[in-house]
Amino acid sequence: MASCPAPPPASAAAPPLLLTPSSTIPIDNPAVRPPSDELRTIFISGLPEDVKERELQNLLRWLPGYEASQVNFKGEHPMGFALFATAQHALAAKDALQDMVLTRSQRIVADSNTYDQSKRMRTGGDYTHTAYSTSPFHPPPPAVWGPHGYMAPPPPPYDPYAGYGVPPVPMPAPAPVPAPSSYVPVQNTKDNPPCNTLFIGNLGENINEEELRGLFSAQPGFKQMKILRQERHTVCFIEFEDVNSATNVHHSLQGAVIPSSGSVGMRIQYPSVFTSLLDI
């Protein structure tokens, strides 16, 4: 199922990718070259300095005949190589990718002939002209926000047995629904287009994975969670059944604080487009 949107068809002004046929295979003697040695690799330059291998893979993998790609970071600028099944595939990919434009902030892929839209994209961060009708930006959650942070929820509902002298029917204790201990405002000025996956950052130094899982797995539509422990920061990805479920949690748990996160509120974003194409 294609829940994550493909990159928008709009563009932004950035240096175009330059693609040229490339191969490490000698081409001086075509006669002795087996057919598999034809030029099946394209060379990609003009990549952002901090491009990830996975980003390039996600960018390329839907192209017909795509087999593999890698990024060489040894030189001054990263260089990408992509291998295709046949020379025809490689050629077609080169044409398809030629002059494609990526921007770092939003990972927009586009043709360079949509200049007007690109200006809007850059100045306004405006997604409305793309396939995404839902704004990635949203107002802070109502109700739970007060001048001093989280405000207590309303009192429990009216008890129909109260005052009747009838002993309440013993009910099984409801399963405790994991809830954040509080909410703290987080700034989330840069977000990506809505998607069925959420990126969670700002989790605090010693975040507890089980606590996180407890909270998110209780959310409607939860599918799976991946936690990424890194030196400085731990981040986490939550995949949901659909964009709607993800969006609800994006809203409802923004800034949530759980015991192991200390006093920081988690920041919930949609992942960068090129790293989140779960199922195109």
Add this chain to the structure above:
DNA sequence: AGCACA
């Protein structure tokens, strides 16, 4: 700001 897994 830190963005994986198929």
